[in-house]
Amino acid sequence: MAEASISTQPAGPTGLARLGRAVDPRIAGMRAVHRAVSELRRGTPVLLEGGGESLILAAAETVGARGLAELAEAALAAPVLLLSAPRAAAVLSRPVSAPPAPEEVPVALRLSPALLAPEQLRRLADPVAEQLLPEAPQIVPAPGFAQALPPAAITLAKIGRLLPALVAAPASAATTARLGLLPVTVADVLAYPVSAAASxxxxxxxxxxxxxxxxxxxxxxxxxxxxxxxxxxxxxxxxxxxxxxxxxxxxxxxxxxxxxxxxxxxxxxxxxxxxxxxxxxxxxxxxxxxEGRGIGLVNKLRAYTLQDSGLDTLDANRALGYGADExxxxxxxxxxxxxxxxxxxxxxxxxxxxxxxxxxxxxxxxxxxxxxxxxxxxxxxxxxxxxxxxxxxx
Missing domain, CATH: 3.40.50.10990 (GTP cyclohydrolase II)
Incomplete structure (x- = not known):
């Protein structure tokens, strides 16, 4: 009797098509976002693609030495820290209670080598951690990326109930492929809230x-x-x-x-x-x-700590990098x-x-x-x- 063979190819669109099952692009996009969020929560970098450009991203609150090493290997330029506008205002010592701009645009901050360490990145992402860590060196605004990439990166972090702060750099496609990093598109990230509700x-x-x-x-x-x-x-x-x-x-x-x-x-x-x-x-x-007007339980607990230091619930959410209601x-x-x-x-x-x-x-x-x-x-x-x-x- 001939030995049966089992395919080890991933069940992607081609494999499903051979089985006679149509692939809904919306569902495929949602799955890609869900997997990318899981990677970020584990501290693993992911690849965000859109507008002919690619960014390698890692969540500032979860990335460790290994993830930073992978990011440095794949980066085509020095990494920056992407922050939502409310969190950037707090980091740059602007009043977090100031009315937000009609269309908040994420801020990219150039980091010194001393700040590219897990504990310092967590300090920049999490205002609660500032009580435990030393003052950081000064940071200055950095040039931006393609218009659609930073907002999608912040949205991806929020979908995962992570603090909206990510280490990011333009990426080498060849290196990210060799590292096996998970790709996700800007279009799928931005469509996710609508697709998740509709499905x-x-x-x-x-x-x-x-x-x-x-x-x-x-x-x-x-x-x-x-x-x-x-x-x-x-x-x-x-x-x-x-x-x-x-x-x-x-x-x-x-x-x-x-x-x-x-x-x-x-x-x-x-x-x-x-x-x-x-x-x-x-x-x-x-x-x-x-939970917590859409910021998740962990972030709500962080907001409670900030409220105990004098902020109200709205300003605490902004200090974490979130809007008043997500x-x-x-x-x-x-x-x-x-x-x-x-x-x-x-x-x-x-x-x-x-x-x-x-x-x-x-x-x-x-x-x-x-x-x-x-x-x-x-x-x-x-x-x-x-x-x-x-x-x-x-």
Whole structure:
């Protein structure tokens, strides 16, 4: 009997085509972004391609000596540090509370050899680390790259919930290929948020009686790249209502699970479920995997440390390099459409949620206030929501 052979070629588009399976370019692009993010989180450089140019990138907070050595080997010029505009303002000692430019452009900073070390790079990326490390030598702005590359690099870091700070250099294609670095295109990175939201599908549903809502179900939604699931908590039969009560709730590990007093997320979550249980038509709570207004749990903890040193929640996010709110409400709109819900009454104090959902094609028939009293710890946080985020506290 002849010995069977097994192909060791990667299952790329050519292999899938031979199997008679069409490859969706959108899904292929999402997978490339997902893999690139995983590499950056591990401290491995990746290759960003666009406009006929290539950048080798490494996340400043995770890259180690090996990753820096690979970057130096593939670089065609001296590496720079790419920072989002808010983080660059903090590093260059500009007021982080200053209003951002209408279109923030990442800043490239030329680094001295002394700064091209893992511990110094982490200091430049993370304002919390400044408490532990010595002062760095002066840094000066460096020339930019092709227009599309720096914004895509910052977006890639944010998708991975990493600090938006990357070591970058023009790359040699031959060297990056020899090193086996993963390539990803600017187009795929910039399309990722839209593609991830549009590709959400319901993958599981079960009846889950809740303490405040015995007639409840939970439906899980997953994007085509296999990322973290978003959940819909369905109380009663909201799918049958013309415009059911709806709450868009971003997950909050500290508030929802641990009962943190720093925010009002826990009371808002449980209060919304109880409110829907008392509503004749029930309601739907969309529990989105967008912790900390989209910056992730680790960065939220860093923001808390900055708040303890005197910054409010908005300025703490900017000091980390993030915007005031990084959430994407297209996710919520896709979930509602999949549930057959096209109009809602939104349970919120945040006018941005009203505008964001309406912009995605969901009919918003009104706002229902969702207020909870301060607890003595979150007083300043609630005041910041009102004064700086424009929340309607009434």
């Amino acid at each position: 959400l599908v319901r993958v599981a549903e079960a009846r889950v009686p809740l303490e405040d809502a015995p007639e409840a179900r939970i439906a899980a939604f997953r994007a085509a790249d296999g990322g973290i699931e978003h959940l819909a908590i369905l109380v009663g039969q909201p799918e049958t209502a013309e415009a059911p009560l709806c709450r868009i709730h971003s997950e909050c590990f500290t508030g929802d699970l641990l009962g943190s007093l720093r925010c009002d997320c826990g009371p808002q979550l449980r209060g919304a479920i109880a409110r829907m249980a008392a509503e004749p038509g029930g309601g739907v709570l969309l529990y989105l995997a967008q 959430r994407d409400f297209r996710v919520a709109a896709t979930m509602l459409e999949a549930l057959g819900i096209h109009g809602v009454r939104l349970l919120t104090n945040n006018p941005d949620k009203l505008a964001g959902l309406a912009a995605c094609g969901i009919r918003v028939e009104g706002r229902v206030s969702h207020l909870f009293a301060a607890n003595g710890v979150n007083d300043a946080y609630l005041e910041t929501k009102k004064s700086r985020f424009g929340h309607l506290m009434g």
